[in-house]
Amino acid sequence: VPYHHGNLRTVLLEAAERTVRERGAGELSLRELARDVGVSHGAPRRHFPDRQALLDALAEAGFDRLGAELRAAVDGAGEEFEPRLEAAAGAYVRFAMDDAALLELMFAGKHREATLATAADRAFSVLLELILQGQAEGVLEPGDPERIGLVLFSTIQGAATLVGGGMLLPEQLPQLLSDAIARFLRGSRAAA
Amino acid sequence: VPYHHGNLRTVLLEAAERTVRERGAGELSLRELARDVGVSHGAPRRHFPDRQALLDALAEAGFDRLGAELRAAVDGAGEEFEPRLEAAAGAYVRFAMDDAALLELMFAGKHREATLATAADRAFSVLLELILQGQAEGVLEPGDPERIGLVLFSTIQGAATLVGGGMLLPEQLPQLLSDAIARFLRGSRAAA
């Protein structure tokens, strides 16, 4: 019996993430998941008390992965502020395109776990550090970095939503993003 | 027999919109809807071939209403560009807070009807006209108005998503919005 090792939780999450990517969160069925993984339909209950708990765990794992990809992109883009900012935006958009349904789930208004908000904060801490760097270099105006970063972050998230909803073609995304970043920097310089 | 008047479709949509507002699109059940409305569970099928068709119709009605509210807000804000822009943003945010689940549904990545995209275009035509006014008055830089408006619109939509997902408190929304608009205008003046 292969799942008496305490890894059923992990196996379920992996299978669930695949289903969400391929068919969306609405199509995710606990019973089908249990079948795919080769376990009885009651087994997932030990690890996820109900369907929403599994979705919450998926969203949390999504934030962890998104945070890691953002950090990797920023770290790989050298020392200068602007290339790092562009790399972060690019990584975000890449995530949004590869995992549109997961991103939708991450920002869905149905969560209960407070741990999710902290997972999101952890993921976006990279962006906050980036704003701090921009302020230290005088490229961004002084003030609450969270407040300043929120404007740009909202734009990026909105762009992702528009593409996810089919209101914007994926091909239009790079232009929108560079427009948004250019405008963000322009507006900052005008105020600094 | 009250529903032989051809209005079952309308009655279903109204009841469905109430359910979505109160409990979210995921909780919407065709059978429960039919019960509430006093009709057999097979009856909705005449008007909506399946559940997704009902959701699509709800989203389309949502765009129509959003468009009307945007237009009313802009029309009621006088002749000047900036107050009109602020009124539009305010109306959008009001819609996002009153009908968070509906907005989520409207931008969900699960639609099939091409008519939905045109309904969205219709709703956002108000914003496009607003950009044209800003360009005519020299407050916004020249260029493709759709491209220019997209940046601001993405920001507003992103802010709505963040609030809907619980990542941003509703109280923080007005400040974020005025920041976004101020920055948008600042960036435009710098380029004009």
Added chain:
DNA sequence: ACCTGAACACCGTTCAAGT
């Protein structure tokens, strides 16, 4: 044209029972 009601296959959730 529009609605009813039985039928089918599928769910999420609960819970006693097994190992």
Added chain:
DNA sequence: ACCTGAACACCGTTCAAGT
């Protein structure tokens, strides 16, 4: 501690039959 399998109430969808 972890999983099984029966049970319950609920779905969406289909379709012959009624008016």
